[in-house]
Amino acid sequence: MAPTRPTHSFKTPCERCPLRPLPHFREFNEEEIEFVSKFKKGELAADAGTTILVEGAHSAHLYTVLSGWGFRYKTLEDGRRQILNYIMPGDLIGLQGSIMGEMQHSVEALSPVSLCVFERDKLMGLYNKHPSLAFDITWMAAQEERMLDEHLLSIGRRTALERAAYLIAFLYQRGMQLKLFNGHKAIPITQQHIADTLGLSIVHTNKTLKKLAVRGLIRWQERTCEVLDGEQLAEIASWDGLGERLRPFL
Amino acid sequence: MAPTRPTHSFKTPCERCPLRPLPHFREFNEEEIEFVSKFKKGELAADAGTTILVEGAHSAHLYTVLSGWGFRYKTLEDGRRQILNYIMPGDLIGLQGSIMGEMQHSVEALSPVSLCVFERDKLMGLYNKHPSLAFDITWMAAQEERMLDEHLLSIGRRTALERAAYLIAFLYQRGMQLKLFNGHKAIPITQQHIADTLGLSIVHTNKTLKKLAVRGLIRWQERTCEVLDGEQLAEIASWDGLGERLRPFL
């Protein structure tokens, strides 16, 4: 768990951003892309297991995930950990810190992650000069809120089996939207992460996942969760799914 | 549970908004207040128990709570309900619906509530002409996210007693910031609401609250929860509190 230091890397130009061609994202005009390009300060790469942002820190930066999986979490004093949400390509991280000062949660990489770095000081400039991008940021904050609402409903009111089914269906759908899977639909996550997301012990999580596996909905392999039937998982949780609205990113 | 129709009422001018003098809110310049004044379309009053916004609706409006208490919630198909967060004076509601179309949660009044009504169509104009107010909206979205993070940690990882203590301490602190109490610090809420917030059954909630009452931290009276020792409640939950940062509102 020792926080590894993330390392810098080269800068890919925003015009050739690998995310823009994805059908899941809205299109941007040249002016917007040019501004984002100037807003971008550099790139960062982090290995799996690296702590990207720490609770309590005053980060001077704002990040967009370029590739990889990660998660946001909080802990209680005695070490109990709650995973709040997962981060994937296109997601903005560090917004809370940029807007209100101190970070109130930590962020850790699940797989190797690369990030675009933006300077927090230029954020006000973005609001002044590019209302459409400012609106996008609010859009993303509202979207995060929506996901947290659903997670709360899940932890608070769904049974262990429904919770697990919901979580995996959720990660599966997000991965599909972003075309993160190649062949097997495998989510890079351990059962400990699942447990810390669902608010369950790892033992009970294991027994719950086994039930899903027995039904042929998932398969557990080498530190990943392979999704065999995403639709039925969503159905078990009586979850409507993410919807197909086009979304922005920076 | 029958949704009562909210009723219209007279319009109080923004310059004499009863919330502005509160030390908890940031100050606004004349230009900002003038713009908000034009942005405001009217007012709405809702009785306790009224459903203000319904999940699935495409609301054409955005609201700021002027007075009263309420809550946001989601339900599963079979009726299980999860309260997501509480709304109080200064809070913006309906933002998700305004930004992304459909509402994904409902809002209900806990006490008589009055609301400022804003037109959704003018929101883009706000982003174009008043970056500082646009930033404020993002600020509030980020703040909501922060509260949801804390709630998630609570439901996922705190024990029943800690959860109850956290929730009451949270509502207490918010009420104090907004100077909502006069004499007794009484929160207008039933044990059913507490149960639906904590993800517990009402029976177990009752037994848990009794433990807090026996310790002399709260007292239950006439459909309200009187807070006797907010500090110790926060301590039981090992919760840091809300902080004292000045906040914006519309």
Add this chain to the structure above:
DNA sequence: CGGACCCTTGATGATCCTCAAACCCAGTGG
């Protein structure tokens, strides 16, 4: 080959849910 993770399984007990019944109080209609 030992150690660190990760996954798995069984046993035991704590927590929490459901069912059931009763009480208080306010409002309502006869």
Add this chain to the structure above:
DNA sequence: CCACTGGGTTTGAGGATCATCAAGGGTCCG
């Protein structure tokens, strides 16, 4: 005036769910 009703609170009993403890297996890596 009083019976009746409905919502909110309270309490006990029994059972389901879930946590904790414990132990063992697998793989990867130094």
